[in-house]
Amino acid sequence: MLRLTDKIRDKSAKVGIVGLGYVGLPLAVAFAESGFGVLGLDIQQKRVDLVNQGKSYIADVSGARLSSALANNLLEATTKQSRLEEIDAICICVPTPLTKTKEPDLSYVIHESEELSKYLRRGQLVVLESTTYPGTTREVMLPILERSGLRGGSDFYLAFSPERVDPGGKNYNIKNTPKIVGGIDPDSTEIAMLLYHQVAEVVVPVSCPEVAEMTKVFENVFRSVNIALVNELARLCERMNISVWEVIATASTKPFGYMPFYPGPGVGGHCIPLDPYYLANKAREYDFHTRFIELAAEINEHMPYYVVSRIMETLNAHGKSLNNAKVLVLGAAYKKDVGDIRESPSLKLIQLLGEKGARVSYNDPYISKIQLPHSSLSSVDLSEKNLSSADCVIIATDHSSYNWEQIANEAKLVFDTRGATTGLRQKNIVRLGE
């Protein structure tokens, strides 16, 4: 242990980041900027090449930061798993998706653990960062790593430390977001804490990996449940002829005991739609049904269908049917100001509108092309012609670059699922939750 702690303290430890995606690439750059030699590993040759050329594909990491890390000889990317041998501390940031039937798919974590077990050596630290259910680090990873013949805790160190990035968010980053660390034993926790102290101002140790794993899933369940609650409230407000947006703005004046969440066309991204299922599935192993999680998923997953029914009613009120209507969807990304379409409710919306016979086009300043189950679409210009010729313009993602006033002035009819137009008085705007 002494050797690795000394190497971390004098920054001679080599850090390996496995999975150079939304989570891994910012982490790799953060370690390089703090003076560590970093080896990034990915199975996608294209990503590896881009990193080595200083070209970023993740909005939160600028090409300039990548280039500076490369120029200082502190960053290199590879697809060669055998190079894990060179690494002192390995952070695993591979995907944890769901299967088609919404079961946890740990195949990436398992595959990487198997690879790692071939190259593991005494004194290395391994940290899992991927979001997963409680028990993954100890029950799934540890036995695979121990196939190397080395023992976790005595020969190598193992911990779970969840990533808490807020893609596109301007206020929080790796440095100022407290990092949770839970090792399989006190030495593992201590050494992983020391590592993360090099890039994060506050590191929060917990008693075991299971607490760290549960904390991360709980944070995402908390969001999912609160979004579902406000989605339900939005529908009630519509019935009662009350504006949910005004209610939320007013409730937000309370300085304690309340935190705003906003309704919308559904939830997206790699976290909120997926992570709660990790916990719900694991809970069943304990004869436990997580009803809040299931209910929240049901409400949130129904939102795109509900929005389509509201758009249908709105067109009907204007003497139009959705079938054959020309609709322009603004925003394909799952949230504002990012270029990420994973699980985006906009895609579901576009698909459902198409299935009802609408002639759908979309615009997104960050996403030039989208793939739907049976077709693909390219982003159209946000021109006056495209806005005014649509029977309905749907605000699906409230990117900051959109000029709502201009959009409302040029469109015949606007359906706003995000409350982006709440300050506007144009009569052609219909909002979810009102």
Ligand SMILES: NC(=O)c1ccc[n+]([C@@H]2O[C@H](COP(=O)([O-])OP(=O)(O)OC[C@H]3O[C@@H](n4cnc5c(N)ncnc54)[C@H](O)[C@@H]3O)[C@@H](O)[C@H]2O)c1
């Ligand atoms: N995106 C987020 O906002 C966010 C936030 C917190 C936590 N997480 C969690 O972090 C994990 C990673 O998410 P992400 O958004 O960075 O995913 P991502 O898809 O953007 O990146 C994952 C990368 O891992 C690579 N990869 C897959 N298997 C590999 C292997 N065996 N070896 C090397 N590379 C491999 C992929 O090619 C990809 O580049 C997930 O568990 C996710 O739930 C994501």
